[in-house]
Amino acid sequence: MKNDLKYVGKSIPIHDVKEKVSGKLKYAADMQLPGMLHGKLLLSSVAHGRIKKIDVSKAEALEGVVKIFTHENSPNTLYNSHKWFVGMEITKDERLFTDHVKFVGDRIAAVVAKDRFTAERAVNLIEIGYEELSVVVDPEEAINLEDYYIGQKKIESGSVHDVFSKASIIIEDSVETPKIHHAAMETHVCVASPGIHGDVTVWTPCQVVFQVRLIVAEVLGMPLNKVRAIKASMGGSFGGKGQPVLEPVCAFLAKAMNAPVKLQMDRTESIIGTRTRTATRGTIKTAVSEDGTILGRDIHMLVDTGAYYTNGDAVTMAMAKKAFRLYKIKDQRFVGDVVYTNTPIGGACRGYGSPQIHVLSEINMDNVARRLGMDPAELRLRNLVHPFDKDPINGPDLGNARAIDCVTEGMKVFDWKQKRLRPKTSGRIVRGVGMACATHGNGYHGGYQDFITMSLRMTEDGGVFLNSGIHDLGCGTVMTMKQIVAEVLDVEIDKILAPEGDTLVSPFDVAGTQASRVTFVCGSCAMKVAEQVKEKFIGCASKILQCSPEEVVMEAGEVWSSTSETVKYSYGKMITDIQSKFQDDISVSYTYTSPANPGVYAANFVEVEVDTLTGLVKVLDVLAVHDIGKAINPGFVEGQVQGAIQMGIGFALSEEIKVDRNGKISGDKFSKYHVINAPSMPDVKVLLIEEGEEHGPFGAKSIGEISTCAIAPAIVNAINAALDINITSLPVTPEKIIKALHEK
Amino acid sequence: MMNEMNFKMPASLNELALNLDNADEKTYLISGGTDLIIKLREKKIYSGTIIDLKGIQELNYIRQIEQTICIGANTTFTEMIHSEILIKNAPCLVQAAEQIGSTQIRNAATIGGNIANAFAGADAIPALIAMGVKVKMMNAKGEFFLKDIDEVVIGSGKNSLHKDEVITEVIAPVLGHGYKSFFGKVGSRERVTIAKLNMAVVVKNNHETGVIEDARVVLGSLGPKAFRSDLVEIELVGKYITDSLQTEFEKALITQIDISIAGRSSRPYKREAVKALSEDAFSNLFGSPAWRCNNEK
Amino acid sequence: MELIINVNDIEYKLDVNPRMRLLDVLRENLGLTGAKEGCGEGECGACTIIMDGLAINSCMVLAHQARGKKIITVEALEQDGEMDRLQEAFINNGAVQCGYCTPGMLMSCKALLMNNPNPTDEEIKIAIEGNLCRCTGYIKIVRAVKEAIQNQ
Known part of the structure; x- marks a missing residue:
């Protein structure tokens, strides 16, 4: 590894920034195709019921309406949109259109019309006769109902029973987390167009093009080769566009109409009718010694996956695994029960279970510290994992786990001890500090298949073409890959072309932008394929330069022999000469399989101000410390963290898709679902621990998901410490604070 | 079929009167647009007549004529915030305008529209009631008439205007020497938030005697529409400004909330949050009072 | 219904349904897709344009209300190839x-x-x-x- 890096470690703007600031970049909603029709979904207005009658006559009579589709005239293939590779076995319970609605927001029909206004208007004219069925929204109720109970996941290391039977100090907490909307500014949207060969092309802001291809093919009964999925410009996802929601519907409409169709959701539809962060109710018991050593821990999570299965068990397992990778706990048990409810569907959401498990464990850690009279940061330092520790449940090794560094460095920079011991104010406005830690992963190794193929070619004019199925979600994936390739080949960034996923032309990638695998796994593949191209290039160049490969120097787009520095070739000239002399192409296609899945670690420190009369909380200051290994692009890393903090503050304080007893949803638009806006956003300082990770490109690890895992519990801990209360139900609304102060 | 909506663009009040002549249940007046456009969609309104008031330049002004302030119905909240006349004479109205929606909303939304929309949590309405404004209206015959704001706003999204009537102006009295005013609100976040509770206060304080001679206290978001609270006002009138008055004021506000939303789940929160408004009102109107000295802030 | 509208210093003569919002006309009639729809209720600001010098949610104003106004969209920020x-x-x-x-x-x-x-x-x-x-x-x-x- 080079010590002085030229491209890696530099803050370079996202690859399409100029098109974005000029408004030129076309997102799927901006696409126009000749003869394009417009689809609009009809979503259920009742939470549970059978559809007895659908009357589309009035809607069909509306001028401009082309056709209306319901369960009566569409495929009834069962599928699970969570399935992302062919060999995955999973419960299938979703259909394009249902006759048995299971939540307010379930898909009943789609209108196809000549323009979207007509489509929207026609949807309102469809008359549905429901036979309403009993509604279950409470997971505690669901757990006892056969139709609603899905199953249990259980992991144990050592023996919890033994530890708890002997322990004298046990601290127990119950914590609730709500359903959350991803709130990407772009609502869900898809465009599909049929081809003349019985094929269909789907443009979608998605996270996994090969998953889109798979789900569309499965639902429509088509061969994979007849479906082309193209990743469209992404207006934000955060997991919300991970599972295909509109894609199979839109592809079906396009095929059925034999015309291009655009299908777009409005904000309310995106909030209720796509995916949400899975809601949880957790209980945790921690046995500790007087000196603050965790002796054992027993966790139970009740996981509400909503109306469809999707990733209910996978997200539960993800939560489980994290519980064993942050603190050294020999005896620990995780039991997760997964249930259906008649509420919006759970799915992937930035952190994938980590924010939920960490809210539970980190609020509890503070209560342990309170009980022992310890500094909560010191309590964590006593128990955090050390670099190169093993996973107690035989998961992948933790790697260069720098959790302790995150806390110790953070304490210094935040001035934690002094701020924490500052005398409490007794006036209306009260301040407090809190902190929390978190861990997350780097891909699927140890859980699922994790490999990606990339091909890289050096062009005749000194350019580089990196062909791969990557997806830039706005996080800078394309530029990250370019920086890695540029570093290996010492070529200018602008000379590298790195298009995004298109199943027709991209080499296969098994898992897409999921599981915090992109920098760690895909980035490693980019590095390896570039290294192999470099080796091939040097091998050929050495023959032309008549020297040994070791004597070939590649620098800033030029190549020469160290024995004859006066004769320098541009990369392009050398490629051309290699072509004419050896009839060979300097390109490599390489499949990289991830060999590891180390942990990433974070510690967040926050200061809050609470108005004890209104219960309004203002987050004043955030310090986010991250064990990143190596930041390929520090500007992107900082941007990821700052955005993740915004999301986490909302999770802690205001965001919630509320569902009442009857399954009716409130918080279904931005005027009622408050994401944090600019005046409420604190300054966020980002401190990176860059100690390198063996299998990461240039030592890099993930950041996109870990960055939102520690902030919510840190805020809750700060509020609880400031007010000497113990709120454990998110979001911590003003009403909850006032109630807690009253009950104090 | 998509062209069932008619659109009228009167450029003057005379033209507007003509447009109003045929007004019926399907006639919609639009000014800033921030409420009506949402309504068109939510209520699935596809046909009728929209009359756009925004092109009537003569409805856009803030002027002081001797002891009255006249605000044209098309005046936006942004214009109100920057009006020297209002800053000097109607601080509560400026404070309310500043806290409405976002910058973009304040740039578009108008005083006339806010009154006509009669939303229970509207921020301008409590301030207007506290100011004791009259609303000037015009009918299809071009006749003008005045009503108290309280008569115009029915609440819960309803107003008392007939279909052929339009709000043209808001007339506020210049409050005169010794008067002060305040508006405050509690929402679910700091900025861009719908009021859970809002309050406007207008008081006249006799500087020589130190006694409050007039008090109007208007509470919003406690029912279909904002209202003056007699029982709170009584606590203030004839009193000296002291620490204990603030306590009595707060107690009266809590009593008012207990009466207004008895049995509602929002009551426990609002009776606490109103203390914040009480405190803010007092410090805003009467300066940093002595009762704060006990705190270690 | 005829609408004459000035966007980015160009005057357009269009046929626009009175119910269309300014955002719809910018995006669909004029192909100016820089302004986005994120919520349709004036909460997210993705559709913000400048009208007579002020920031406005173009989803909260009817297209016909923009007659005679001077509209600036993101597409006009760049002038003569030079970015703002x-x-x-x-x-x-x-x-x-x-x-x-x-x-x-x-x-x-x-x-x-x-x-x-x-x-x-x-x-x-x-x-x-x-x-x-x-x-x-x-x-x-x-x-x-x-x-x-x-x-x-």
């Missing part, structure tokens, strides 16, 4: 991630600087209080606006 200093600052400060809020954010900031060339941090935040962003946490956006002010 706000655009440059957004690029230099990493204020852009997914980019969906960016056009609206830029127009809110542009309107701010047109009316107040030297805003405080507080004023910048209030200018964009109606522009939601899920990617950046606003921090680099505010930083970019401050840099643009300094580069005037």
